[in-house]
Amino acid sequence: MAAGELEGGKPLSGLLNALAQDTFHGYPGITEELLRSQLYPESIASADMDFNQLEAFLTAQTKKQGGITSDQAAVISKFWKSHKTKIRESLMNQSRWNSGLRGLSWRVDGKSQSRHSAQIHTPVAIIELELGKYGQESEFLCLEFDEVKVNQILKTLSEVEESISTLISQPN
C-alpha cells in the first residue's frame, strides 16, 4: 500500500490534502492518516472514478475491520462529490504540456480605408487568444480574419465537431 501511494501520486496527494484540510477540519475521526490510507490510492488510480464506484469502494471499507464508519464514508462521499470536478480539472491541466486556451475576445471592424488610393470597405474580425502553459503567465495572440477566412475556419471547426461526435458515439 505504501509503495502504491507514493508512486506518482504526489501532486494529487497535495491537492487532496489541501482540500481535505479545509473540508474535514472539525470532523472527529477523519484524520489525515485515515484519508491517506483509505481514499488516496483509489483516487490516484482513476480521475474519472464515478460516484457509484466511490460508493461501492467506501461501503467495502466500512465492512473492513479497522476501516471507516458509515458516517465517515458519508463525509468522504460528500467531499468527493463536491470536489471531483476541481480535482479532475487539476489533473487534466497538470498533464497538458502544451498551452491551454485561457480566453478568447473578439471584435469586428469595418475597415474603410487602406494604403492604396481606392477606398475599400471590408469587414475584419480581430480575435485575441489568451494562451498559457500550466503554471506560467499568459501569452496573447492577436489574429485578423476577413469574412472568407472566418468561413474557412468555421468549416474546419465543423469537421472537428464531426470527429468529436464520432468519438463520443463509439463505445470505449
Next chain:
Amino acid sequence: MEASSEPPLDAKSDVTNQLVDFQWKLGMAVSSDTCRSLKYPYVAVMLKVADHSGQVKTKCFEMTIPQFQNFYRQFKEIAAVIETV
C-alpha cells in the same frame, strides 16, 4: 472563457497576425505519471501565423471538449456579425 462583443480597449498584443494555416487533431489522454486513468478527449490545434513582415510562427494549444465547443460557438457568432457589417 469570456465572450466579448465590446471592442477591447487595448489589445494586449500589439501585433496583429494573419492566420496562414490551421491544423487540428482530436486526441485522448489515457494515462500519465500523476494519474493512471485520465480518459479525457482534447482538441489540439497548431496555428501558423504571419506577422506584418511575413515572418511565420507556429503556435500550439489544446482545448478540452467544452472549451472547443465554446470556441466554435464564438466563431459562429463572429461569422454572423461579420456578415451583417
